Amino acid sequence: MIFDRLAEALHADRPVALVTRIDGTQSGAKLLVFDDEVVGDLGTPGLNVAAAGEARALLAAGETAMRTFGEDGEPVGVEVRLFIAAYAPKPAMYVFGAIDFSRAVARLGKYLGYVVTVIDARPIFATKARIPDADRVVVAWPDDWLAAAPVDARTALIVLTHDVKFDIPLLQVALRTSAGYIGAMGSRRTHANRIDELKALGVSDADLARISAPIGLDIGARTPEETAISIAAEIIALREQRSGGRLSEGSLPVHNARDPVNAP
Secondary structure, three states: OHHHHHHHHHHOOOOEEEEEEOOOOOOOOEEEEOOOOEEEOOOOHHHHHHHHHHHHHHHHHOOOEEEEEOOOOOOOOOOEEEEEEEEOOOOEEEEEOOOHHHHHHHHHHHHOOOEEEEEEOOOOOOOOOOOOOOOEEEEOOHHHHHHOOOOOOOOEEEEOOOOHHHHHHHHHHHOOOOOOEEEEOOOHHHHHHHHHHHHHOOOOHHHHOOEEOOOOOOOOOOOHHHHHHHHHHHHHHHHOOOOOOOHHHOOOOOOOOOOOOEOO
């Protein structure tokens, strides 16, 4: 059943990860992990939950890897090695505005497993020399470029243009996509003005609520590198449906366990 489901997912271009247990009497046991469903059994409920969480993290990055857990999913204990094969293209990160902050965001985006494209209408700024870690640097009007770009629920749209002539048309297009993250740089006053303009153009409150602005988590970031970390942390927190607060002050499990395992 698992291989039938895997074949169906691959045929439908549905992201999926196949987890294979390598050690112990359950060696060869498999778990098929989708974003919203898990099929199979690795031997213990805890190991299934831990493996599913790690598989989803690797799917988000489009990466395949070996991971080690305890027999019931603990981070330590009798080692159980799992081979996690992620069948998904790397997610896209589109960074609009070739500024100093973009260089740091592109570097961290690559580290997190994104294919990073930086877009700017100004040829003097949109150069590979200026943003060396980007996979692509494109000279184009941001809203026109985004309207033709592939976007799915794993796509991160990061608006760093901080200029109304770019921001408003770009955000209009962004809100018509299925992007999982839309963030925009600027002060609270700047964003309040954006909201007013977008409302005047007929954008609904529900759509406006999708914009993370001011962009990033509140960690007191000042430098481009610190700002990039705050943006990356917000993307991860939103993906995992977390608040982004301190773990020491929270009560939720350290790792998400979003759904039970369904036996094959």
